[in-house]
Amino acid sequence: MANESAPAAEPDPLLRLLLDGEPRTRNQLMDLTGLARSTVTGRLEVLLAQEYVAPYEAAESTGGRPPARFRFNPSARQVLAADVGATHLTVALTDLSGLIIDSVTTPHNIAEGPETVLAELAAHGHRLLGNGRLAGTGVGLPGPVEHLTGRPNHPPIMPGWDSYDVVGRLSREFAGPVLVDNDVNLMALGEHTGRYAEVEHLLFVKVATGIGAGVISGGRLHRGAQGAAGDIGHIQAPGHTELCRCGNTGCLEAIASAAAIAARLRAAGLPAETSQDVVELIRAGNPIATQAVRQAGREIGTVLAACVSLLNPSVIVIGGSLSQAGDSLLAGIREAIYARSLPLATTALQVVASGTGRDAPLRGAAAMVQQYVLGL
Amino acid sequence: MANESAPAAEPDPLLRLLLDGEPRTRNQLMDLTGLARSTVTGRLEVLLAQEYVAPYEAAESTGGRPPARFRFNPSARQVLAADVGATHLTVALTDLSGLIIDSVTTPHNIAEGPETVLAELAAHGHRLLGNGRLAGTGVGLPGPVEHLTGRPNHPPIMPGWDSYDVVGRLSREFAGPVLVDNDVNLMALGEHTGRYAEVEHLLFVKVATGIGAGVISGGRLHRGAQGAAGDIGHIQAPGHTELCRCGNTGCLEAIASAAAIAARLRAAGLPAETSQDVVELIRAGNPIATQAVRQAGREIGTVLAACVSLLNPSVIVIGGSLSQAGDSLLAGIREAIYARSLPLATTALQVVASGTGRDAPLRGAAAMVQQYVLGL
Incomplete structure (x- = not known):
């Protein structure tokens, strides 16, 4: 699957609301979205089946059966996030909230070209992947990327990468969409979704x-x-x-x-x-x-x-x-x-x-995949 | 009502689809939005009651009763659009598609200050208004406008207007929201919604x-x-x-x-x-x-x-x-x-x-109100 400007899904108003991590009852979701009970019920069914939303068990009880509550389930999918630098390569496994579960960093030389570098990226990725379902892969590159295709465009410090089909190469390795952008865009996204x-x-x-x-x-x-x-x-x-x-x-x-x-x-x-x-x-x-x-x-x-x-x-x-x-x-x-x-x-x-420092491109790569997959 | 950054309504997926003017059946709306029949029916009821959507009567018939079709009804509301220039004042009545129904242009001097100019604007507006329901009023000014409040901010060619409450003044005259922006933003909006x-x-x-x-x-x-x-x-x-x-x-x-x-x-x-x-x-x-x-x-x-x-x-x-x-x-x-x-x-x-020329700020003012009222 290629870089695309439109997200994969229409944004779901319930999901968008629940992304803040707060558990909410069916009635609260109706009040906050203005949607009818039948609509909320139907949408919740879909989100529960997709596991994006999970029932929330309250710790305390005031006696009697409390109304069911629901909240966003960031563990529903995993994301591979890669920061391809000029002299280092970092690949991380995150959940849907961008939390880094595990990561590996190795020195490398971007000038060795896309075949070598992406093979190493893929090897790291396969080692990190557990049994979780993969939502997609986000990759940051240190040069201009044509957004529609995910291909590097005359990148000055990346010999051999010009117009290389990064999306096609990594789609042969990993399930789900592969999204590619330049590292500065991902740092902006990481900084924005993190602190701002x-x-x-x-x-x-x-x-x-x-x-x-x-x-x-x-x-x-x-x-x-x-x-x-x-x-x-x-x-x-x-x-x-x-x-x-x-x-x-x-x-x-x-x-x-x-x-x-x-x-x-x-x-x-x-x-x-x-x-x-x-x-x-x-x-x-x-x-x-x-x-x-x-x-x-x-x-x-x-x-x-x-x-x-x-x-x-x-x-x-x-x-x-x-x-x-x-x-x-x-x-x-x-x-x-x-x-x-x-x-x-x-x-x-x-x-x-x-304030995010070295993790900013990884956070941004994870956020790019999250936004795409959840239709945000 | 004041300038606000959030639109008045959540965007309705059916309405957004129908804004292109094409009539569509209930089944087409389900197919194109992915919404359930009950949701489409519920939303159509609301849109029909608001008159934003109207039943569409096909001219031809192929025998038998054709399925009901629905389309956007730009006549559901009217919009007052005003272009306050340095030396001229134009006020227009448009429908929800930005089509100009009637307009009046008079020479004036912006330096006469907000009381004089807005009284003239209001007088033009009242003359133009018929029996239609007013969606809102959009005003373009030839200087910086603080978006949140709709107040001019140190406008160099508008003596007496600094921080004047344009929204409050015009809300006493006209029903619905009053939105104010600088004329260049409205020209951009007019050009964009028109040709691009x-x-x-x-x-x-x-x-x-x-x-x-x-x-x-x-x-x-x-x-x-x-x-x-x-x-x-x-x-x-x-x-x-x-x-x-x-x-x-x-x-x-x-x-x-x-x-x-x-x-x-x-x-x-x-x-x-x-x-x-x-x-x-x-x-x-x-x-x-x-x-x-x-x-x-x-x-x-x-x-x-x-x-x-x-x-x-x-x-x-x-x-x-x-x-x-x-x-x-x-x-x-x-x-x-x-x-x-x-x-x-x-x-x-x-x-x-x-290509839009002198009408660009008016088109933009109408588009600003349309987007706000329809939650676009």
Whole structure:
């Protein structure tokens, strides 16, 4: 089964209500949804047969037989969630609430190509799978993915992956739908379903070797027409003309990514090859590195100010390896956003560091499958 | 009743289906929605009682009694739609499909303040209203509107309107909900529900005295946390430092709006006070004006390229008075968007001139009320 823009099922109003984990009686479900008793009974039968909903046995009793209560059953299905990074591969088994049951992480090299990497992903998956029913598989890749087909689209750091049929390959291994997206979209989804489920409009920004964003609009991931939304690394940073690997000049990524900062620090005689090196220089209190990251934050903030004017989000979450460098990055970003945005759009704007960390893409992959399977 | 972010009703799957105007039998409705016969019967009863759905009498008969068919009844309610411009006021009576039944346009001056303008709007509305049941009133204003309250928020060309309770004032005049939004959002909604109902991700850009945008994401208007989304006129245009009326420098509006172009043409000795003057100079073949508008198009296109990277829309519609200046504006916009955007995001991107023209805000105001009342 392929990536699809429409969910597999129509959203069920009872299920949507019960997803909060609260047990409810038939009468409560009727009151809260406005549905007739016959409709509630019919739908409950279906959800009980699917095991998405289970009877709830109250611990206490007030004497006499209490009315039956029902609640969401996150153990009804399992989800395989995979985070395919440039240098590591993590595969996790989760339940339908995104709770990680078991996981395995191995070092690997994405440049070994899709056959090798996906064979390893499949081997991990088979080892993790128990007797549970599999709802589906969600995969995050470190490059652009065409949403409709789930195929990578000219991914710069993934030689051999361009247009590869990831969905087809993994569908031969696992039951249920296989859904593929880029890791930044999944980090946005993981952050949103985790800490910010109530937030309608959120922007997640990954600052690492590259720079990218995930857009939550109206509580849903906004992927855009081809799945290319959030590609803010190639927005022009005002006043810059540096050559970018994409062939254009002045792209944000060519100026403010960890790779760009590391190059600048090397030119200043500092030992900085990776984003981790940059983080360590800052943790060691190196003033040149600290200044460079703060300035990168300002450049990113200038571009984000444009995003704030366009989308008026209430939360911007900054993640990615460079966000571990302490407050310098965030301070620079905030400075530029508040300098450039109109008052109404920043009235209640929070700019915060990511709290989910390394698990964010896995949580997002699980949430993508959950939303698809439950028709959310 | 006030502006609210949640619609008044839960969306009804039968009604959503029937909105395309096709008559359908009970069995067809069961097949297409997957709902049980009892549910379809129950819901049809409600919709028939509300008159949103009416029995459909086929013209031809094949002998015997044909099965009953049902279809959406756009005459079930009427909608008051108002377009409050800077110098004109239009009030229209529409049906639930947005069809304009009757309308009246009068010159006015928005600076006379909300009491005067809304009294005139109300007088027009009462004259237009017949015996039909009013679903609600939709109002477009030429400035920022805080979505939750429907109150104008520091609108630059509307002295006396800041924080005025438009909803409260008009609720004293008319039955049903009163919904208020800025005119650019309503133009985006009008364009989307009119020509591009099938398009998931669309950007509408108004280029007139000011510059603003309306964002359609996932088929719905994206208003943002405070209703301030789409404010692209104050995004910084790379390489510019002109002072903007907002107090910042280098804003797109300070460089590429009709007001900015007119000022530049006056400095070159040409008679250009309004956007209409600019349009007329171009229609008369003036090369300085043509060149100025094309260059403004490039500046707008550079900012829109950033919007394309962030949102990956499939259609960008250019409207507003300056879009009537012929191909120069569109050519400049296209040139800059294609020069700055990554290939995947522009694979299937259309950049087109608005086709709905002056009726767009009215259509949008009617659509806003329709969506709210029908729970869409």
